[in-house]
Amino acid sequence: MTAPLLTLAQILNRLTLTARWTLRDHQPGSDGRCPLCRVPDCAVATAARNLLTTLRQTRWTGDGDTLDPWQSR
Known part of the structure; x- marks a missing residue:
């Protein structure tokens, strides 16, 4: 897919590859x-x-350390 409507995850995955x-x-x-x-x-x-290295340091791992912005406290 080369459309201009790529998600951020798709762009990061392509950069990684x-x-x-x-x-x-x-x-x-x-x-x-x-x-x-x-x-x-x-x-x-x-x-x-x-x-x-930059991608590894900035990628959210989903390990629970970060509060989901849609989740209430």
Whole structure:
């Protein structure tokens, strides 16, 4: 679905998948360099790692720590 009516969850899921694919493609080889960029410290892989870290830190897990906004106290 490429319609402009994607939910936030769908957008976050697509960002997560894209970052994971990027990390897989930019996995350092035996010489420690990125196989696509041919540099030891790949900026693309770093950006993908940072995105996944940010998504992991900000995603609500539903463990009960946060009060549901529709739920009364």
